Amino acid sequence: MSAPMPTGLRPVPAVRRAKDRFVQALVCLAFVLAIIPLLAVLWMVVRNGLARFDLEFFTHSMRGIGARDAGGGAYHAIVGTLEQVLLTSLISVPIGLFTAIYLVEYGAGGRLARIVGFFVDVMTGIPSVVAGLFILAFWILALGMPFSGFAGALALSILMIPVVVRSSEEMLRLVPRDLREAAYALGVPKWRTIVRVVLPTALPGLVTGVMLAVARVAGETAPLLLTVFFTDSINHDPFHGPQMGLPLFVFDQAGRPSDTAIDRAWTGALTLILIVMLLNLVARAIAWWRSPAKRGS
Amino acid sequence: MVALAGEERILTVAQQIEVSDLTAYYGSHKAVEGITMTIEPRTVTALIGPSGCGKSTFLRTLNRMHEVVPGARVEGKVRLGDEDIYAPDADPVSVRRTIGMVFQRPNPFPTMSIFDNVAAGLRLNGRIPRSELEGIVEESLKGANLWHEVKDRLHKPGASLSGGQQQRLCIARAIAVRPQVLLMDEPCSALDPISTLAIEDLIGELKREYTIVIVTHNMQQAARVSDKTAFFNLAGPGRPGRLIEMDDTRKIFTNPSVKATEDYITGRFG
Amino acid sequence: MAILVKSTAGGQAVRRPAFRRGNGDRVFRLLATAAGITLLAIMAAIAVFLVAEAIPALRANTANFLTELTWQPNAAEPVFGIGALAFGTLLSSFLALVMATPVAVGVALFISHYAPRRLAVVLGYVVDLLAAVPSVVYGLWGATFLVPFIVEPSRFLNRYLGWIPLFGGDTVVGRSMFTASIVLAIMILPIIAAISREVFLQVPRAHEEAALALGATRWEMIKMVVLPFGRPGVISAAMLGLGRAMGETIAVALIFPATFTVSFQILGPTGNSIAANIANGFGEATDLGRGALIASGLVLFLITLAVNMAARLIVARRAAYARAVA
Numbered sequence: 001m002s003a004p005m006p007t008g009l010r011p012v013p014a015v016r017r018a019k020d021r022f023v024q025a026l027v028c029l030a031f032v033l034a035i036i037p038l039l040a041v042l043w044m045v046v047r048n049g050l051a052r053f054d055l056e057f058f059t060h061s062m063r064g065i066g067a068r069d070a071g072g073g074a075y076h077a078i079v080g081t082l083e084q085v086l087l088t089s090l091i092s093v094p095i096g097l098f099t100a101i102y103l104v105e106y107g108a109g110g111r112l113a114r115i116v117g118f119f120v121d122v123m124t125g126i127p128s129v130v131a132g133l134f135i136l137a138f139w140i141l142a143l144g145m146p147f148s149g150f151a152g153a154l155a156l157s158i159l160m161i162p163v164v165v166r167s168s169e170e171m172l173r174l175v176p177r178d179l180r181e182a183a184y185a186l187g188v189p190k191w192r193t194i195v196r197v198v199l200p201t202a203l204p205g206l207v208t209g210v211m212l213a214v215a216r217v218a219g220e221t222a223p224l225l226l227t228v229f230f231t232d233s234i235n236h237d238p239f240h241g242p243q244m245g246l247p248l249f250v251f252d253q254a255g256r257p258s259d260t261a262i263d264r265a266w267t268g269a270l271t272l273i274l275i276v277m278l279l280n281l282v283a284r285a286i287a288w289w290r291s292p293a294k295r296g297s
Numbered sequence: 298m299v300a301l302a303g304e305e306r307i308l309t310v311a312q313q314i315e316v317s318d319l320t321a322y323y324g325s326h327k328a329v330e331g332i333t334m335t336i337e338p339r340t341v342t343a344l345i346g347p348s349g350c351g352k353s354t355f356l357r358t359l360n361r362m363h364e365v366v367p368g369a370r371v372e373g374k375v376r377l378g379d380e381d382i383y384a385p386d387a388d389p390v391s392v393r394r395t396i397g398m399v400f401q402r403p404n405p406f407p408t409m410s411i412f413d414n415v416a417a418g419l420r421l422n423g424r425i426p427r428s429e430l431e432g433i434v435e436e437s438l439k440g441a442n443l444w445h446e447v448k449d450r451l452h453k454p455g456a457s458l459s460g461g462q463q464q465r466l467c468i469a470r471a472i473a474v475r476p477q478v479l480l481m482d483e484p485c486s487a488l489d490p491i492s493t494l495a496i497e498d499l500i501g502e503l504k505r506e507y508t509i510v511i512v513t514h515n516m517q518q519a520a521r522v523s524d525k526t527a528f529f530n531l532a533g534p535g536r537p538g539r540l541i542e543m544d545d546t547r548k549i550f551t552n553p554s555v556k557a558t559e560d561y562i563t564g565r566f567g
Numbered sequence: 568m569a570i571l572v573k574s575t576a577g578g579q580a581v582r583r584p585a586f587r588r589g590n591g592d593r594v595f596r597l598l599a600t601a602a603g604i605t606l607l608a609i610m611a612a613i614a615v616f617l618v619a620e621a622i623p624a625l626r627a628n629t630a631n632f633l634t635e636l637t638w639q640p641n642a643a644e645p646v647f648g649i650g651a652l653a654f655g656t657l658l659s660s661f662l663a664l665v666m667a668t669p670v671a672v673g674v675a676l677f678i679s680h681y682a683p684r685r686l687a688v689v690l691g692y693v694v695d696l697l698a699a700v701p702s703v704v705y706g707l708w709g710a711t712f713l714v715p716f717i718v719e720p721s722r723f724l725n726r727y728l729g730w731i732p733l734f735g736g737d738t739v740v741g742r743s744m745f746t747a748s749i750v751l752a753i754m755i756l757p758i759i760a761a762i763s764r765e766v767f768l769q770v771p772r773a774h775e776e777a778a779l780a781l782g783a784t785r786w787e788m789i790k791m792v793v794l795p796f797g798r799p800g801v802i803s804a805a806m807l808g809l810g811r812a813m814g815e816t817i818a819v820a821l822i823f824p825a826t827f828t829v830s831f832q833i834l835g836p837t838g839n840s841i842a843a844n845i846a847n848g849f850g851e852a853t854d855l856g857r858g859a860l861i862a863s864g865l866v867l868f869l870i871t872l873a874v875n876m877a878a879r880l881i882v883a884r885r886a887a888y889a890r891a892v893a
Contacts, residue, residue: 012391012784016421020784027681030673031690034760037753038697041708098602106599116603119610125807125875126613126868127814129842133864134613137620141857158609165606191595219701222816225846247703247817254707254821262711269704280699284692362780367684394782404773408795417791418781467777474781 042273049270052263061244062232070260074268076234077249080149081275083238084228084245085218087153088160093210095157096164103165104172105194123162131158132226140227147229149238152245155223160213167209171202204286211283215276221247246272311338311508312378312477314359319373320537321351321358323366328354330537332373334527338477341500341509343519343546346529347566351538352512355529356480359510360396361389377477394418397476401483403463405455405470412451414466418474433473440506441469442499461492468499472507479503481511485518497522516562520550528558617865624858632862637827638844640852640859647859649841649866651827656840656867659744659819660812662833663751668805671756675763675801680789691764698757706818709750714741714822721745721834736832740824744838747822751815755808762807766800767793799881806878810871816842841867
């Protein structure tokens with residue numbers, strides 16, 4: 001045994017301290033590294049997109065605009081996207097919500113529910129281009145339907161349904177069992193309990209989930225590419241004839257070599273980002289405002 | 298006198314703990330106020346009192362675990378021997394090496410074996426030769442009265458033991474780093490009576506080497522196990538906890554000086 | 568519930584059963600079940616119709632679909648295969664994964680264990696915003712900004728690290744596999760970071776405190792407790808990110824030079840993927856061409872399916888273990 005050393009608080013070896021600080025710096029660096037691309041992209045989109053952020057852009061289509069002409073706009077694309085997303089929601093929300101109701105309220109634990117749950121998982125992993133290919137194969141080639149906004153909506157639905165199912169399922173599960181049992185004990189039938197008690201309680205969360213799902217599909221390009229095809233003209237009818245979509249517009253313009261096209265692409269991108277971010281922020285605002293944690297339950 | 302691994306051969310001379318006017322906050326909320334006490338080396342001190350009176354909070358200020366909660370802070374001094382553990386240049390990490398802790402619910406590291414659990418604290422200070430490590434692990438497990446039960450399965454997961462064994466594993470893990478002081482926060486409250494007895498016996502043996510401070514809501518346990526007892530109570534509803542009385546255990550339980558203490562002991566409240 | 572007694576005009580009491588399930592429940596249950604079955608039907612239809620439309624093209628193919636490199640479904644003798652495409656998909660996705668995962672884990676650790684509490688929630692949202700940017704915007708940014716910007720750093724890599732086969736080659740361009748991989752990495756980073764963050768936040772406090780009470784520094788506590796606990800979750804997150812990278816179409820379609828060669832020299836003018844090929848080739852495809860593209864899409868679907876299933880399996884096994892240990 002060596003000579004006694006002063007007792008008391010032994011200082012932590014410098015090496016361990018240094019490692020701790022080093023990792024702290026690394027981790028902060030990682031965060032900065034992750035933020036840089038986001039800021040770079042957003043900054044470029046805003047800076048370049050403002051160039052054509054004018055009235056003409058929002059009121060004109062690309063009809064009659066030659067390869068290198070300035071001018072033209074995305075009105076047809078914006079209209080197309082709005083209509084397609086609306087149709088998609090009309091299809092996806094009922095199917096998705098009712099599937100979630102089935103999984104949580106009726107089928108829980110049963111074999112069918114497990115199979116459905118498994119395939120919902122599979123569906124969340126479908127690449128967007130495959131969803132487009134499926135509608136192409138099924139709706140357009142096999143059934144012989146034309147390219148249309150509706151076909152695009154069908155493809156987007158395949159992407160939106162599983163997202164709605166998962167988020168709705170989570171929200172429905174959060175509703176405490178006591179609430180349901182209180183209703184049953186009063187003699188309220190199950191379906192009324194769901195409609196009058198469970199759904200209203202879960203509503204803010206359900207709305208948030210749907211809005212986030214909409215934000216996601218609003219930005220999808222690949223499914224549209226294969227189903228609505230392209231057009232330069234305005235088409236208000238999503239059931240007949242090709243339409244344009246905003247993401248598709250950006251893709252189309254971005255692929256053309258002229259400067260005027262790139263300008264339009266940036267503005268289209270800016271518009272798209274504004275729509276998507278707006279949906280996201282509103283969705284999260286709803287979630288935060290009505291969150292159970294905030295209510296203190 | 299204990300020999301340590303590697304270069305740190307230090308004679309642990311027992312030192313007393315001196316708490317001066319300690320106040321602990323969670324944000325702006327005062328949890329305990331104005332605690333002053335002296336804890337003699339190699340004794341067992343029990344902290345008793347009704348729930349919510351701050352005894353666990355106070356315990357956690359003794360090894361600077363209190364400040365791990367965001368917004369929590371401490372005013373006052375806690376001296377171990379000559380050194381104030383709350384001095385501006387004091388390092389909480391090294392404080393926790395010297396003052397160890399056993400928690401209410403046994404919490405062995407789930408991804409580690411029994412051996413690795415005990416060695417976890419030791420490995421933090423660099424490479425220790427395997428043979429030395431094995432020696433210390435064995436010694437610590439023996440010190441926690443667990444060696445004979447686990448010596449043949451040291452490489453099984455720590456979580457594969459029963460509750461009482463897991464708690465003794467946590468004690469072994471805490472004493473493996475040779476602290477001076479062992480803080481125990483209701484160590485038996487999650488255990489069955491047989492395991493509780495085993496741990497109480499263990500405390501009786503551990504006090505030969507360590508200073509022990511134990512929070513317990515079980516007064517009989519306090520009476521069985523401790524040399525000194527400190528009674529905490531709230532000054533009033535919503536008020537911070539205070540130290541009401543601290544004395545030899547025998548005296549506290551037979552002839553307390555303060556009425557509130559007597560009321561608590563005899564079960565009139567709490 | 569009392570038994571209702573109904574009297575008819577003739578004074579005869581008729582007893583109606585009191586506890587009868589209403590129609591509403593039956594209908595509602597049917598609706599819900601039907602929705603679930605619709606989902607299954609959709610999945611089945613996907614499988615069936617993709618295969619159905621792919622078969623004519625596959626039959627007409629004179630080459631081996633899986634190994635052939637070129638893509639000429641419209642030639643007199645159709646020759647097409649996904650050799651180069653699958654290679655590109657896999658290489659670009661793995662590169663993206665390698666680049667994104669360490670940064671994502673760092674970000675997740677930062678938000679869960681290093682950032683001040685209140686800031687952490689905001690930062691979590693900011694990272695989620697990264698995920699909300701549509702892929703076409705990343706593609707546009709990649710094609711107009713990153714492609715020219717990356718040339719200098721690529722030349723640097725080529726000159727000084729060119730002995731590594733990955734960075735070798737004679738030509739260094741902006742439209743390369745490297746650029747596409749970077750954009751993919753940026754796109755999958757938020758997914759991996761978000762899931763990893765959730766996992767790190769779920770480490771039981773008791774174990775973290777046990778490590779701290781032993782006198783561990785913050786990094787040591789993370790190494791001892793958080794990372795081992797979170798490892799399955801992080802692996803699963805990475806695999807989900809991988810699946811996403813493989814399926815990404817538009818961003819890479821705007822960047823890849825759309826060649827049909829197999830080359831590990833990522834700084835050079837080669838690069839393509841199954842998804843990018845579909846996007847690029849669709850506009851001018853004939854019937855046979857479309858069938859070929861559908862066939863390639865089917866293969867992509869199967870690959871991403873396998874990756875996603877593996878990811879979920881890992882999480883499921885971990886959940887069972889956590890339940891057993893808790």
